[in-house]
Amino acid sequence: MAVSALVVLGTAVGAVLAASSGAPANQAQAQAAGHGSAPKDSSVPEHSTSSPVVPLLGLPRSAPLSVPVARRIPDATQSPTVAPLSTLRQADLLVVAPFSLSMQVYAKVSELPGVTSAEAMEAARVKVNGEYAAVLGVNPSTFRDYAAKSAASSDRFWQGVADGGMAVSYDMGTLDRLPLGGTVAVAGRQQEQLPVVAFGTVGIPGVDAVVSDSVATSLGMPVANAMVISAPPQDVAGLVSKLRAVLPRGTGVEPLVTWLVTSTSRSGSTSEVGSTAGGEYLTSGQLTTFLDAALSRRGMPYVWGGAGPEDFDCSGLVQWAFAQVGVTMPRVAADQALTGPLVPVADLSPGDLLFYRTDPTDPGYVSHVAIYLGNGMMVQAPQPGMNVEVVPVDLGSQYAGAVRVDPRIAIEEATGIAG
Numbered sequence: 001m002a003v004s005a006l007v008v009l010g011t012a013v014g015a016v017l018a019a020s021s022g023a024p025a026n027q028a029q030a031q032a033a034g035h036g037s038a039p040k041d042s043s044v045p046e047h048s049t050s051s052p053v054v055p056l057l058g059l060p061r062s063a064p065l066s067v068p069v070a071r072r073i074p075d076a077t078q079s080p081t082v083a084p085l086s087t088l089r090q091a092d093l094l095v096v097a098p099f100s101l102s103m104q105v106y107a108k109v110s111e112l113p114g115v116t117s118a119e120a121m122e123a124a125r126v127k128v129n130g131e132y133a134a135v136l137g138v139n140p141s142t143f144r145d146y147a148a149k150s151a152a153s154s155d156r157f158w159q160g161v162a163d164g165g166m167a168v169s170y171d172m173g174t175l176d177r178l179p180l181g182g183t184v185a186v187a188g189r190q191q192e193q194l195p196v197v198a199f200g201t202v203g204i205p206g207v208d209a210v211v212s213d214s215v216a217t218s219l220g221m222p223v224a225n226a227m228v229i230s231a232p233p234q235d236v237a238g239l240v241s242k243l244r245a246v247l248p249r250g251t252g253v254e255p256l257v258t259w260l261v262t263s264t265s266r267s268g269s270t271s272e273v274g275s276t277a278g279g280e281y282l283t284s285g286q287l288t289t290f291l292d293a294a295l296s297r298r299g300m301p302y303v304w305g306g307a308g309p310e311d312f313d314c315s316g317l318v319q320w321a322f323a324q325v326g327v328t329m330p331r332v333a334a335d336q337a338l339t340g341p342l343v344p345v346a347d348l349s350p351g352d353l354l355f356y357r358t359d360p361t362d363p364g365y366v367s368h369v370a371i372y373l374g375n376g377m378m379v380q381a382p383q384p385g386m387n388v389e390v391v392p393v394d395l396g397s398q399y400a401g402a403v404r405v406d407p408r409i410a411i412e413e414a415t416g417i418a419g
Helices: 103-110 140-146 155-162 170-175 213-219 233-246 284-295 314-323 407-413
Strands: 003-005 093-096 117-128 131-138 166-168 183-187 191-199 209-212 226-230 252-255 262-264 270-272 353-356 368-374 377-380 389-392 399-403
Touching: 093 233, 103 117, 103 226, 103 233, 117 140, 117 213, 131 140, 131 213, 140 155, 140 226, 155 166, 155 191, 155 209, 170 191, 191 213, 209 213, 233 252, 284 314, 284 368, 314 368, 314 377
Parallel strands: 131 209, 166 191
Antiparallel strands: 003 117, 093 226, 093 252, 117 131, 117 183, 117 226, 166 209, 183 191, 262 270, 353 368, 353 399, 368 377, 377 389
């Protein structure tokens, strides 16, 4: 069984949560038609056993762009036509548990002052072509309202998901060299071959792929163990504590779009990089060790999802190097971009993180990170087929900004499990 409960945050404290085995909780209920915005009633266990915890992160959505979509799945079981896009909703908070969340919990969340809307879904780590990926199981007709505008606007994207396909993030599709229109091996209760129907950012950074809720059930993902919530911007920060008060112990709560400093990049577009707080940084000794650790990985291969010590993706290299000095960092570049204040180019210092927007399906999405070394040079894990390398700093049109990491902010961004 290669499915484990996906929970936001918690990597810093080594939190571990229940892995699925055999049939998921309340499987019979989940085999009904898609659960839509409200989960089926289910019991909530008091405790859970252990499995890995995966961080999920968030950024605002961008203007609509073309999303690569495969032709309609041949010989697919005909599913009901996906409903058209209704109203775009900002995905402001993400709630994920290692167990099914009951209808009573969903009702309590929906009734909280400040919650505009909530959508139930499944969230789990699932092996895709042998590597774990963060996967959501959704009702395509209703979840699309919460997606990035480019993906939300594509009927073919969501019809492909409804027909039994898997839509993957642009990063996962291109960096892991997945075949658009081909199939991938997905390991659930039994291995299944799922067609790859689209490449596109769904609007929740850290999410690698999306399937329908019926496919999620077939794979053995926990039923309705997650929610995405929309709320007015001024209410998001206050809702975190209110949510933790009504959610079962062990449930993760992640604000997706909060505490941002908006800057203007060299291309003239806005970039969501930096925290409004900051002021305590690495000591000189920590900084030297951090940079030496990153440089010690030169020549090691880029592997999508790699987190060291012998292979890395871009954010995995950053997280691993910081870990060598006892600093806990979030796993994904988009969340690493919120771990300290924004730094102007003229004030860059060794150890600052440089961020880039490289996803053409959502140019507001921060999808690459490098480490500034000084003297106009940076170290990065670039892309498949290449190795960790030292190169001149790139301040071109994809540059989103730089951040000086405050370890206190970093651990706050990397943890959030309800007590």
